[in-house]
Amino acid sequence: MSDRDSVTFTRLVRLCKKHIQWVGLSEAAHDILALLLVENYWSGNALTPEDISEVNGYSRGTISVSLSQLKSLGFIDGIFDPDQRGRGRKRIKYAITDGLSGLIAFGVKKLDFELSAIIDELGALREIIDDDGGRASRTVISLEEEAQRNIVHLKEVAREIRKSKVRAQSEANLSHSSKK
Numbered sequence: 001m002s003d004r005d006s007v008t009f010t011r012l013v014r015l016c017k018k019h020i021q022w023v024g025l026s027e028a029a030h031d032i033l034a035l036l037l038v039e040n041y042w043s044g045n046a047l048t049p050e051d052i053s054e055v056n057g058y059s060r061g062t063i064s065v066s067l068s069q070l071k072s073l074g075f076i077d078g079i080f081d082p083d084q085r086g087r088g089r090k091r092i093k094y095a096i097t098d099g100l101s102g103l104i105a106f107g108v109k110k111l112d113f114e115l116s117a118i119i120d121e122l123g124a125l126r127e128i129i130d131d132d133g134g135r136a137s138r139t140v141i142s143l144e145e146e147a148q149r150n151i152v153h154l155k156e157v158a159r160e161i162r163k164s165k166v167r168a169q170s171e172a173n174l175s176h177s178s179k180k
Helices: 007-019 027-042 049-056 060-072 099-128 135-179
Strands: 076-080 092-096
Touching: 007 027, 027 049, 027 060, 027 092, 027 099, 049 060, 049 092, 060 076, 060 092, 099 135
Parallel strands: none
Antiparallel strands: 076 092
16 A cells, blocks of 8 residues: 555546546546556556545545446446455455546447437437528538537547557567466
């Protein structure tokens, strides 16, 4: 835990939090998600709720609610702590599921959903416009076409992200196997 006290670690967590606000979660969930994201790349370790509380000072209840929310959205995974000995309830550690790529994929899905909703609403609006090809109809049609082009572009970007993630994983596996 001591190296998490460093200024660099704290700055990384703040930077990540600032750039994941678009996810639209509670303040605590953003803090925890940013912490787990940085920890993933910092040490590769999963964190217990106690570790999370130690770093950001949230209560157990706040952490529990936030972790449940993040888990239900698929951002994090809970893993039983293999180092825990003895009887009783097994402690769970939490880690981000797919790193930064997972957050980007969520963003792409969210944008796709929003653009599709815009297209649906524009289509419904077009049906009730009675200006027979006038300015209102042309505007709605132009907006629909632009939204469709953006969906196509978004899907192309998503494919490129997946390809680069697969390529990076292959390179990491190759590097790991060559060290053996």
